[in-house]
Amino acid sequence: MHTELADRFGINYPIFGFTPSQDVAAAISRAGGFGVLGCVRFNDTDELDDALEWMHENTDGRPFGVDVVMPAKIPTEGSKTDLASMIPPEHKAFVERVLDDLGVPPLPNGERVDAGVLGWLHSVARSHVDVAMEHARKYGQIKLIANALGSPPADVIQLAHDNGVLVAALAGAKEHARHHVDAGVDIVIAQGYEGGGHTGEVTSMILWPELVDAVGDEAPVLAAGGVGSGRQMAAAIALGAQGVWMGTYWLTAAEYRLGMEPDAQGPSTVQKALLKATSRDTVRRSIYSGKPARLLKTRWTDAWDAPGAPEALPMPLQNLLVAEAHTRISRADDPDVVAMPAGQIVGRCNEITPVADLIADLVDEYERAVARMNATLTTSV
Amino acid sequence: MHTELADRFGINYPIFGFTPSQDVAAAISRAGGFGVLGCVRFNDTDELDDALEWMHENTDGRPFGVDVVMPAKIPTEGSKTDLASMIPPEHKAFVERVLDDLGVPPLPNGERVDAGVLGWLHSVARSHVDVAMEHARKYGQIKLIANALGSPPADVIQLAHDNGVLVAALAGAKEHARHHVDAGVDIVIAQGYEGGGHTGEVTSMILWPELVDAVGDEAPVLAAGGVGSGRQMAAAIALGAQGVWMGTYWLTAAEYRLGMEPDAQGPSTVQKALLKATSRDTVRRSIYSGKPARLLKTRWTDAWDAPGAPEALPMPLQNLLVAEAHTRISRADDPDVVAMPAGQIVGRCNEITPVADLIADLVDEYERAVARMNATLTTSV
Structure with missing residues (x-):
């Protein structure tokens, strides 16, 4: 399956996977999706530099992206x-x-x-951008920078564009989406109430088509919040999105090793x-x-x-x-005491599965959903 | 378009319209959908009897249904x-x-x-059932009784089945849906967080496929909460529902005259x-x-x-x-002081529109959504 946006990035499927794990992000890109590495956990820019270098070496030249947490206005944050x-x-x-x-x-x-x-501080987020742009210039694989807090500052958008990198911004309301597009953001990520992490009150079923209509031809919309199966991916496309943006889905991927000892089973x-x-x-x-x-x-x-x-x-x-x-x-190490962003789709995360299988499942179920919809258009028996 | 459930009811489209207005309910059935009259506002059973008689006379023999508000357990409610x-x-x-x-x-x-x-009292809801069953026997047009509070009492389910009437029940969680089916309910109405009226916390994007999977072949699922366009209807079918259950959408129908003087413009x-x-x-x-x-x-x-x-x-x-x-x-009569159930889809209710046009819009947009999805399966250009 493909969409205009998938073609534009040269990826097999319009499946954008946000994850704090470079192992998972690289596996998503290798499997034909688009891995997006969450940077907020990297207090040390050298660590991020190493992670991006590792991703370069493990993605067979396929494109990937980074996600930062940066307010549009620079706060007077002090030390x-x-x-x-x-x-x-x-x-x-x-x-x-x-x-x-x-x-x-x-x-x-x-x-x-x-x-x-520190990743939540503007100065640190800005250093993430600088490291990512350096990598974009060096290898040309980083093709997207996404901001979890909406439009990035104007100079960051300009810097990204200068380096051939598209800019995406999360939006939980129509007004935000319009603001992003007017600020020069290329892709709107419409994140519904059910999503993990920051969300507004309006649910994906309502929000996705509302934002698609609000930005029209000015920007493609990625559907975020509530996607954890091919049927939900089909719903996203039905509602006018050009692809899906998934986060929670990858937390139970086999490649997700954060918080584990190297040899843990x-x-x-x-x-x-x-x-x-x-x-x-x-x-x-x-x-x-x-x-x-x-x-x-x-x-x-x-x-x-x-x-x-x-x-x-x-x-x-x-x-x-x-x-x-x-x-x-x-x-x-107590599963009953955990501090972790997760969307309602967590109810579908019931086994540890390799990323390649997760993506194959999505695409297979997507195709079956479309076939089922085509059957509704044939004459009734 | 059609589904197995639509075929079973002999309707043109699997569009189930819940409304307190007999004018709107009748118009939905005439236009090829399935109108469901909300009974809770009828304190006087004679009024409900008159409304159902009027619907019989204004639906060209097409099927329709009723919706009651009845807890499964009979409360000791007193006077x-x-x-x-x-x-x-x-x-x-x-x-x-x-x-x-x-x-x-x-x-x-x-x-x-x-x-x-009084419609909220069990004794009154029970009298609504009795009047509806009398009409089902008399004209054979009432084909569905839905309960907004979940499984109706066992004897009501039996009574409905004895009169050739299917039973539907709203569910906001997997456990409720399983309980309904085990109790003999024929159709599960999966109502997500964004819906008008009673809802749970789980949104339609998550809830619909979860309930479809939970009840499997034992009952069809109708998708409720968040449907106000053909794209959302396409999402419902993509997610495995056999049709949509819409409420808020009809409140701005031209035929909706509740709360208005007969000659009001x-x-x-x-x-x-x-x-x-x-x-x-x-x-x-x-x-x-x-x-x-x-x-x-x-x-x-x-x-x-x-x-x-x-x-x-x-x-x-x-x-x-x-x-x-x-x-x-x-x-x-102050639009800023209103006590009215409404779903998040109210954001799409922006003009007064005849029911026939509302249904034509749904079907037309549905077909365009399926065409758009088919395009994702062709070779990329």
């Missing part, structure tokens, strides 16, 4: 130390108490506590949590980043829903507040 | 007077204060205040509110019936969201509490 002083002590005490109640051990003495934080702790979750086991809360994002419902999210829990802080303070907690939770 | 005594005085005072603030006048002296209430007050609403102008709250239901966001729903507003009461107390308020609001 991490300045920001830390803005966090109320009651919030810190709450987090400590909850971790204690949930049996999450502290980090060993002297360990750094800000892992996973079987699913990771997070994967165990994902495998047992149903479509009703997610919540949309601001406790991960400071903006509403859909997360796996666990004892950690329950604690923030309990009476007496504080309100989440605004971005980027909330992420600073919970960064150490996320690291501690990750180390604790 | 209306007993129930009224269970409503806290603080709730009554809040409602009075809000109506006063919103400039909603009281009813004229001596007028009955319980209009719109132009849209009604409620229609004015619907026409200007976007997909972001709904909220899911328990304030209409006591269970979470999606409503048009207006100054009335805002008042219940304001600090200091009480929690909604359980069903059926909440409906008793707000029944007079709903009547007063309806009389006040």
Whole structure:
């Protein structure tokens, strides 16, 4: 199957896979889709540089992309130390108490506590862009930069275009999509309420065609939020999208090894949590980043829903507040206490599967859905 | 277009239209769809009897259905007077204060205040079933009884089947759908989060295929919540549904005359509110019936969201509490103060359109969507 956008990128299928794992992203591109590496976890630009180099060596020259988390307006964010002083002590005490109640051990003495934080700061996101553009110039494989927070700043859009890289931006409402296109964004990613991570209130069934109509011929729309099968991919195309943007689907890919020791066997702790979750086991809360994002419902999210829990802080303070907690939770290896963005499609993530099989399943089920639809147009028997 | 289920009912298109208006329901059946008359507003069974008689006379012998609001378990509901005594005085005072603030006048002296209430009581819903079954026996046109609250009681299912009437039940989760089928329900109506009226948390994109898989060959699934265009109908079929169940879509039909004087011109007050609403102008709250239901966001729903507003009461107390308020609001004729269930698809309800045109639009756009999908399977250019 193909669409105009797939042809434009020279990929076999219009399947865009967002993932924080370079192994998964490379496998998606190798299998004929388009892997997009999430950069937010790379505090150290050298690490990102290495990851992109590795992707270059493991993608047979096929195109791939990167995803950054960057507000359009550059905030006056100051240093991490300045920001830390803005966090109320009651919030810190709450987090400590909850971790204690949930049996999450502290980090060993002297360990750094800000892992996973800095990608949410504008200055760090900007360094991700610079590294990605360097790679785009060097190998010409990076063909897309996507921004999870909407339109990137104008100079970033210009820089991308200068390097032959298209710009995509997530949108949860018609007004956002129009704004993106007017700002020079090339591709709108319409992310519905059911999606993992940041979402608005309008669901994919409503949002996708609304955004397709809102931007018209000015930009193709990728359908995000709720895609985890070929039938849902067929729904995306039926609703006017030029492809799908999937995130949660890849978290239970066999190639997804984040949070695991190199020689570990079987699913990771997070994967165990994902495998047992149903479509009703997610919540949309601001406790991960400071903006509403859909997360796996666990004892950690329950604690923030309990009476007496504080309100989440605004971005980027909330992420600073919970960064150490996320690291501690990750180390604790308890599938019931996990801090993880996930969409409602997690109910379909029921086994660990290689990326190539996941993509083959999507395409096969897509074709069967189209055949079923054609049958509705034949004379009734 | 057709599906097995459409063929079974002998209708041209698998478009099931739920509406409280007999004019609209009849027009849907005449246009080749399947009109379903919502009974909850009929406190007086003679009125329902007259409405069904009128539908018989205005549907050229085509099939149609009825929709009731009936819990599977018969509650010990007592009389209306007993129930009224269970409503806290603080709730009554809040409602009075809000109506006063919103400039909603009281009813004229001596007028009955319980209009719109009784359909929510089991005894009244049961009388709706009896009237509908009498009509099914008399004319053989009533072919479906749907229950908005899930599986009807076993004897109602038996009674329907004895009269050649299929039973449909709304479901917002896999477990509900399984329960319905095990209870003898013939058709599952999968209603996603974005739908008007009672909904669960799982969106249509996720819920429809999940319920299709959960019930397999045991029952066809109708896709509800989020359908207001042929592209969304195509998505429903792509996701495995045998047809669509639409409610909000018909509220701006030209034939929808509820709440209007017989000789009134132009849209009604409620229609004015619907026409200007976007997909972001709904909220899911328990304030209409006591269970979470999606409503048009207006100054009335805002008042219940304001600090200091009480929690909604359980069903059926909440409906008793707000029944007079709903009547007063309806009389006040203010498009900014409306108490009306509506789905997110309301963003597409932008003009008053005859039912026949609405159905022709759906079918035409459906066919174009299938053609577009077929193009994705041809060799890339």
